[in-house]
Amino acid sequence: MLCKKMKGRPHLCTVVPLSTTAPDPVMDHHAEIELPFSLPRPFTSKTQWIKGDMVSAVSLDRLLSFRLGKAKDGKRIYLTETIGEDLLKIAHDCVIASLGID
16 A cells, blocks of 8 residues: 555545456546556456546545465465556556546
8 A cells, every 4th residue: 555644634545446347438547557466356357457537535544455364373464565656657647637637
């Protein structure tokens, strides 16, 4: 999870959703991507679609990390991977396109 704390909204995170369903039609605010890591079931599709027109502000208290199982000591294991700068730039460009900003 990549959330930059912003003055006046310390407990909010901007979320750009991914979908396994291709948009119809594909527009400038959509992008087909492959994540550099695997997601757990039922999100195992290799192809994900960034849907830059569906941005939401969400409370950090409502977000959960993907649970991957339990370690030998009984502690839960969570997905902690990040998407990286290249995919973050693609998501950024999709959001900008959805807002009509050049």
